[in-house]
Amino acid sequence: MHRDLSKVFRLIVFLLAIPALAITGAAPAPSAGQNTWQRFIVRAQNAADYQALHSATAQAGGRFILDRPDLNLMVVSTPDTAPAFMAPGRLASAVVPDQVETLAGAERQPPVALSGQQPARIALPGRGVTPNAPNAASLFVPDPAFSLPGLLWNMTRINAPQTWQRPTGLGAGYVRVGVIDTGLDYTHLDLQNKVVRVVDFTTLDSPNLCEQEFLPTDAQLAVAFSTSADEDFNGHGSLVGGVIAAALNLTGTNGVAPGVGLVSLKVAQNCGLAYDSDILTAILYAADNGIDVVTLTFSHYLNRSDPAQDTLYQAYSQVMAYALARGTVIVAGAGDEHARIGPGGQVIGHGALSTPPGGTDDFGLWQIPAGIPGVVDVSATDNLVNSSSSTCPSDSLAAGSHQWCKLTSDAHQPGGPGRKNQLAYYSNYGPRIDLAAPGGARKFNLPNIDRGGAEGWPWTGISSVEGGTSTSDGYEAWQVFSITSNFATEIPCFTFTGNPDLPNSQCYAIQEGTALASAHVAAALAVTASALPSLWRQPIQLIAFIKGHATSLSGNATAPVSLADRTAGDTSGPACTNGYCHLGGSAVPDLEAYGAGLVDDFAPYWPKLFVPLLQR
Numbered sequence: 001m002h003r004d005l006s007k008v009f010r011l012i013v014f015l016l017a018i019p020a021l022a023i024t025g026a027a028p029a030p031s032a033g034q035n036t037w038q039r040f041i042v043r044a045q046n047a048a049d050y051q052a053l054h055s056a057t058a059q060a061g062g063r064f065i066l067d068r069p070d071l072n073l074m075v076v077s078t079p080d081t082a083p084a085f086m087a088p089g090r091l092a093s094a095v096v097p098d099q100v101e102t103l104a105g106a107e108r109q110p111p112v113a114l115s116g117q118q119p120a121r122i123a124l125p126g127r128g129v130t131p132n133a134p135n136a137a138s139l140f141v142p143d144p145a146f147s148l149p150g151l152l153w154n155m156t157r158i159n160a161p162q163t164w165q166r167p168t169g170l171g172a173g174y175v176r177v178g179v180i181d182t183g184l185d186y187t188h189l190d191l192q193n194k195v196v197r198v199v200d201f202t203t204l205d206s207p208n209l210c211e212q213e214f215l216p217t218d219a220q221l222a223v224a225f226s227t228s229a230d231e232d233f234n235g236h237g238s239l240v241g242g243v244i245a246a247a248l249n250l251t252g253t254n255g256v257a258p259g260v261g262l263v264s265l266k267v268a269q270n271c272g273l274a275y276d277s278d279i280l281t282a283i284l285y286a287a288d289n290g291i292d293v294v295t296l297t298f299s300h301y302l303n304r305s306d307p308a309q310d311t312l313y314q315a316y317s318q319v320m321a322y323a324l325a326r327g328t329v330i331v332a333g334a335g336d337e338h339a340r341i342g343p344g345g346q347v348i349g350h351g352a353l354s355t356p357p358g359g360t361d362d363f364g365l366w367q368i369p370a371g372i373p374g375v376v377d378v379s380a381t382d383n384l385v386n387s388s389s390s391t392c393p394s395d396s397l398a399a400g401s402h403q404w405c406k407l408t409s410d411a412h413q414p415g416g417p418g419r420k421n422q423l424a425y426y427s428n429y430g431p432r433i434d435l436a437a438p439g440g441a442r443k444f445n446l447p448n449i450d451r452g453g454a455e456g457w458p459w460t461g462i463s464s465v466e467g468g469t470s471t472s473d474g475y476e477a478w479q480v481f482s483i484t485s486n487f488a489t490e491i492p493c494f495t496f497t498g499n500p501d502l503p504n505s506q507c508y509a510i511q512e513g514t515a516l517a518s519a520h521v522a523a524a525l526a527v528t529a530s531a532l533p534s535l536w537r538q539p540i541q542l543i544a545f546i547k548g549h550a551t552s553l554s555g556n557a558t559a560p561v562s563l564a565d566r567t568a569g570d571t572s573g574p575a576c577t578n579g580y581c582h583l584g585g586s587a588v589p590d591l592e593a594y595g596a597g598l599v600d601d602f603a604p605y606w607p608k609l610f611v612p613l614l615q616r
Contacts, residue, residue: 036079036080036207037063037077037078037079037080037206037207038077038078038079038080038081038082038097038098039065039075039076039077039097039098039206039275039277040075040076040077040078040082040086040095040096040097040098041073041074041075041094041095041096041097041098041276041277041311041312041315042073042074042075042076042086042092042094042095042096043072043073043074043092043093043094043095043311043315044072044074044091044092044093045091045092045093047069047072049091049092050069050072050074051069052091053074053085053086053091053092054067054069054074056083056085056091057074057076057078057083057086060078060083060085061078061079062076062077062078062083063076063077063078063204063206064076064077065077065098065204065275065277065278065281066277066280066281066284068284071318071319071322073280073315073318073319075098075277075280075281077204077206082095094307094308094311096308096309096311096312097308098275098276098277099275099276099300099312100209100273100274100275100276101273101274101275101276101279101298101299101300102272102273102298102299102300103181103182103234103236103268103272103273103274103297103298103515104297104298104299104333104335104336104513104514104515105236105336105511105513105515141250142161142164142248142254143246143248143249143250143251143252143253143254144250144251144252144253144502145252145253145254145481145502146161146253148457148475149474149475149476150456150457150474150475150476150477151457151475151476151477151481152253152477152481153383153384153438153476153477154243154383154438154440154477154480154520155256157381157383157420157421157438157598158256158437158438158520158524158551158598158599158600158601158602159600159601159602160256160257160523160601160602162601162602162605163257163527163531163601163602163605164248164254164258166531166605167531168259168527168530168531170529170530170533170536173196173259173260173261174261174530175260175261175292175293175526175529175530175536176196176197176260176261176262176263176290176291176292176293176526177244177245177257177260177261177262177263177291177292177293177294177295177522177523177526178262178263178265178282178286178291178293178294178295179237179240179241179244179262179263179264179265179294179295180265180267180279180282180283180286180294180295180296180297180298181232181236181237181240181241181265181266181267181268181295181297182232182233182234182235182236182237182238182266182267182268182269182270182272182490183198183200183230183231183232183233183234183237183238183264183266183485184198184232184237184238184241184262184264184266184485185231185232185238185483185484185485185486185487185488185507186198186231186264187227187231187486188238188242188483188485188486188506188507189247189249189251189252189503189506190242190246190247190249190251190252190253190254190255190483190506191238191241191242191245191246191247191262191483192247193247193249194241194245194246194247194258194261194262195241195261195262195263195264196261196262196263197263197264198230198263198264198266199263199264199265199266199282199285200229200230200264200266201265201266201267201278201281201282201285202218202266202267202268202269202274202278203229205269205275205278208269209268209269209271209273209274209275210269210270210271210273213271213273215270215271216270217269218230218231218233218269218270221233221270221487221489225487227487230264230266231485231487232264232266232485232487232488233269233270233485233487233488233489234268234269234270234271234272234485234488234489234490234491235484235485235487235488235489235490235491235493235507235509236272236297236484236490236491236515237264237266237268237297237485238483238484238485238488238491238507239482239483239484239485239491239509239511239516240295240297240515240516240518240519241255241262241264241519242255242482242483242484243255243256243480243482243516243519243520243523244256244257244260244262244295244519244522244523244526245257245258245259245260245261245262245523245526246258246482246483251502251503252483252502252503252506252508253481253482253483253508255482255523256519256520256523256524256527256601257523257524257526257527257601259527259530260523260526260527260530263286263291265282265285265286265294267279267281267282270489270490271490272490274298276312276315276316279296279298279369280315280316280319282294283296283319283320283323283328283330284319284322284323286323286328287322287323287326287327287328288326290327291328292327292328292329292525292526292529292536292537293328293329293331293522293525293526293529294323294328294329294330294331294522295331295332295515295518295519295521295522296330296331296332296333296369296370296375296518297332297333297513297515297518298369299333299335299336299337299367299368299369299370300367300368300369301347301362301365301366301367301368302365302366302367302368303364303365303366304365304366312368313366313368313372316368316369316372317372317373320369320372320373320374320375321373321374324374324539324540327537327538327539328539329376329522329525329539329542329543330369330374330375330376331375331376331378331518331521331522331525332369332370332375332376332377332378332518333370333378333380333439333513333514333515333516333517333518334370334377334378334379334380334427334428334429334432334433334514334517335367335370335427335428335514336353336380336426336427336428336513336514337352337353337360337362337426337428338351338352338353338425338426338427338428338429338560338561338583339351339352339353339362339367339428339429339430339561340428340429340430340560340588340592341367341370341371341377341428341429341430341431341432341433342430342431342432343431343432344366344371344372344373344432345366345367345368345370345371345372345432346364346365346366346367346371347362347363347364347365347366347367348363348430348431349363349430349560350363350563351363351560351561351562351563351579351580352561352580353425353426353447353561353580353581354561354576354578354580354581355447355449355573355581356449356568356569356573356574356575356576356577356581357574357575357576357577357578358566358576358577358578358579358580358581359577359578359579359580360580361580367428370428370432370514371432376434376435376518376521376525376543377432377433377434377435377595378433378434378435378436378437378514378517378518378520378521378599379423379424379427379428379429379433379435379436379437379439379514379517379593379594379595380423380424380426380427380436380437380438380439380440380441380512380513380514380516380517381421381422381423381424381427381436381437381438381439381517381553381594381598382420382421382422382423382424382425382438382439382440382441382445382478383420383438383440383441383456383476383477383478383479384418384419384420384478385414385415385416385417385418385419385420385422385444385445385557386406386414386417386443386444386453386478387414387417387418388406388407388408388410388413388414388417388444389405389406389407389408390407390408390409391407392405392406392407393405393468393469393470395468395469396468396469396470399454399460399466399468400466401448401454402454402455402459402460402465402466403451403453403454403571404443404453404454404460404466404468404470404473405470406443406444406451406453406570407451407570410450410451410570411450411567411570412446412450412451412565412567412569412570412582412583414444414445414446415445415557415558415559415583415587416445416555416556416557416558416587419555419557421436421553421598422441422445422556422557422558423436423556423558423588423593423594424439424440424441424445424512424514424558425441425442425445425446425447425452425558425583426441426447426512426513426514427439427514427517428514429560429588429592429593430592431591431592433592433593433594433595434543434547434595434596435521435546435547435550435594435595435596435597435598435599436517436550436553436593436594436595436597436598436599437517437518437519437520437521437524437598437599438480438516438517438520439480439512439513439514439515439516439517440455440477440478440479440480440510440511440512440513440516441478441479441512442454442455442478442479442512443455443456443478445558446583447569447581447582447583448569448571449569449570449571449573449581449582450569450570450571450582450583451569451570451571453478454466454470454473454478455477455478455479455510455511455512456473456476456477456478456479456481456510457473457474457475457476457477457481457510458494458508458510459510460473461473461474461475461476462474462475477510479510479511479512480510480511480512480516481508481509481510482508482509482510482511482516483506483507483508483509484507484508484509485507486505486506486507488507488509491509491511492509493507493508493509494507494508494509494510495507495508496508520599520601521546521599523601524546524599524600524601524603525542525543525546527601527604528542528545528546528603528604529542531604531605532545532604545603545604546599546603547595547596547597548596549600549603549606550595550596550597550598550599550600550603551597551598551599551600552597553590553593553594553597553598554590555590556587556588556589556590556593556594557587558583558587558588558593559583559584559585559586559587559588560583560584560585560588561579561580561581561582561583561584562579562580562582562583562584562585563579563580564579564584564585565579565581565582565584566578566579566581567582569581569582
């Protein structure tokens with residue numbers, strides 16, 4: 001839904017924000033006769049054939065991206081096409097082209113104006129923030145962003161602040177969370193003491209996926225920004241990492257689990273694309289290197305009637321099972337297509353959220369990686385569904401995609417106005433969902449084409465970009481506010497002036513998506529593993545504990561996508577002639593919206609009488 005706009009945005013940023021690349025040059029086109037390397041996922045008939053395949057591939061000049069004879073799983077890169085000896089039925093039982101995955105994400109917004117290499121800046125009057133007062137009982141001081149009322153709604157919704165003054169049985173930094181994403185900005189003030197390891201799996205990517213999108217590579221961006229190529233030049237990974245573990249350091253904001261350590265498992269560069277082989281390799285790395293929890297933020301749909309795609313599904317299943325057996329919990333966002341997902345990740349409902357003319361239907365396909373058995377599959381909830389108004393200020397309706405008022409005369413109206421913790425309009429749902437967590441949503445929990453509303457501060461509200469007369473929004477966030485990379489070219493970055501508590505050289509962002517929901521759950525799992533050492537490196541018991549202690553939710557009013565509603569959106573544009581653009585019909589049942597319920601970060605600190613739930 002967001003991808004075409006996203007590509008345009010990244011190209012604009014490339015042209016406006018990185019003039020240094022005019023000197024170094026964009027990616028050159030392959031010269032005549034130059035080999036185009038191709039990547040293949042390979043399985044052998046048996047152990048002897050695996051060794052034979054390995055030897056033949058090496059002799060042919062192939063490169064090994066992944067070499068795991070214990071799993072009968074090999075990923076190789078070869079010039080042009082797969083050699084004849086890889087033909088299925090000979091030494092190999094399956095040879096599958098390495099596919100490319102895209103970051104999961106709901107609708108993303110274009111950036112505010114950039115100047116040179118500087119990120120977007122929003123000036124707040126004076127200090128803007130009244131520092132928090134110490135808690136009388138513990139002298140605990142949360143970071144200054146908590147003084148902005150309504151901004152960090154997601155933290156209080158899952159009881160995160162209650163955990164920050166509690167002891168951790170395994171000690172600060174002992175439990176580690178891997179972020180399989182675009183990297184982590186380890187220079188950011190909120191992450192510089194939290195990132196304990198950086199592993200870049202994109203260095204062997206050939207062809208480079210960003211070059212193929214006519215975008216700079218991260219190596220080129222590193223030169224332009226005078227930093228290292230293993231940084232996060234997209235911004236998404238740092239956003240996720242910030243939600244998980246941004247430091248509790250009396251400046252800016254902090255994450256759900258500021259006491260855990262982060263590991264950057266970088267599988268995508270600035271364009272947000274990743275090879276399946278890099279994702280699989282990162283999961284295996286996490287399992288083999290004692291990383292306790294991993295969060296994944298990619299989403300893809302497979303047709304398992306195609307043997308090649310079924311092979312890929314089986315490879316993911318095998319790798320996930322391996323990680324679980326090694327003590328690593330894998331958490332993934334359910335996906336942002338508002339599709340109904342059944343056991344094993346199969347799409348069991350018709351329709352996926354589209355923009356006009358609509359028509360996307362993934363029925364019968366299989367969603368990976370969140371749908372894979374053993375993965376903790378997380379749906380997204382919102383802050384609050386706001387009500388429409390009979391009249392709206394003219395500047396609110398002129399704010400483009402950042403409108404903060406919705407007319408009651410609009411054809412499409414929000415479900416459950418006045419209710420909190422509703423299933424986000426974009427979030428996948430269904431029997432496969434394990435848990436729900438805050439992912440945020442537009443102010444009226446409707447797609448942008450239906451005047452779904454603004455994201456909240458700092459786009460709207462006090463001293464904001466599109467504030468206008470929306471002072472009633474104040475510092476309220478309808479999506480999730482956190483940090484992003486100081487080098488982000490995809491996620492819009494906000495920096496602040498005249499405010500020592502939100503450093504003006506550091507990037508912050510507001511976004512929505514099931515990826516952010518999964519970050520909350522990954523953090524809660526890490527907190528529980530640290531607070532209850534008996535559950536550390538015991539994934540099945542740890543997952544059971546978190547699900548058994550989730551907060552029960554009821555009253556979801558968010559509807560599925562509608563085939564019948566083929567009208568135009570409330571803002572502008574063509575009619576939805578093929579359906580699946582709007583929400584409509586009976587609400588998604590609570591069990592399918594929330595799974596076991598809303599994750600509770602305070603679960604390990606509840607009275608011990610609840611602990612026997614483990615034995616049930």
